[in-house]
Amino acid sequence: MAEHNKLGEKGEQLAVDYLLKNNYEIIERNYRFGKSEIDIIAKIKDTLAVVEVKTRSTVEFGNPQDFVKPKQIQRMVYAINHYVTKNDLDVDVRFDIIAIVRTGKTFQIEHLEDAFYHF
Numbered sequence: 001m002a003e004h005n006k007l008g009e010k011g012e013q014l015a016v017d018y019l020l021k022n023n024y025e026i027i028e029r030n031y032r033f034g035k036s037e038i039d040i041i042a043k044i045k046d047t048l049a050v051v052e053v054k055t056r057s058t059v060e061f062g063n064p065q066d067f068v069k070p071k072q073i074q075r076m077v078y079a080i081n082h083y084v085t086k087n088d089l090d091v092d093v094r095f096d097i098i099a100i101v102r103t104g105k106t107f108q109i110e111h112l113e114d115a116f117y118h119f
Contacts, residue, residue: 007102011055012039015098017110024049028083036079040098043074050080052115055107064099065112070087073116 016026019042020039027048028041040051052072054064073095095113101108 007055007057008053011098011100011107012053013025014055014100014107014109015040015051015053018098018111022111031079031083033079033082034075036075038076038079038083041080041083043091047094048080048089049094049096050076050111051096051098052076053098053100055102056086057102059101064101065097065110065115068097068115100111 012029016029016080019026019040022044024042024044026040026042029039031038031041038050039053040049042049042051052068056064056067061099083089084091084093094114095116097112099110099112
């Protein structure tokens with residue numbers, strides 16, 4: 001497996017651990033619909049948090065959250081609309097980014113709630 005894939009998997013697991021520690025319930029991981037994929041669907045109270053995880057080994061080329069592009073956001077919105085409709089859910093939906101940067105052997109985690117409104 002390529003090194004960047006291993007880093008991505010490690011980042012997703014760190015994000016899940018972080019969310020669980022902060023009282024989120026993990027509903028789905030790597031949910032796919034059409035060409036869209038949502039890394040994590042989690043729930044906290046009456047809110048469904050749609051979480052994109054971005055993990056980088058350096059910020060030399062930008063912060064991890066800078067790599068979430070408009071087309072990806074469109075696909076995530078499309079996928080979560082399908083998910084909510086299919087499961088007949090009556091919840092608020094929020095789009096978050098968990099940005100992770102490896103610094104040596106440690107990882108820095110930043111959770112950006114309602115992240116798409118910050119672009």
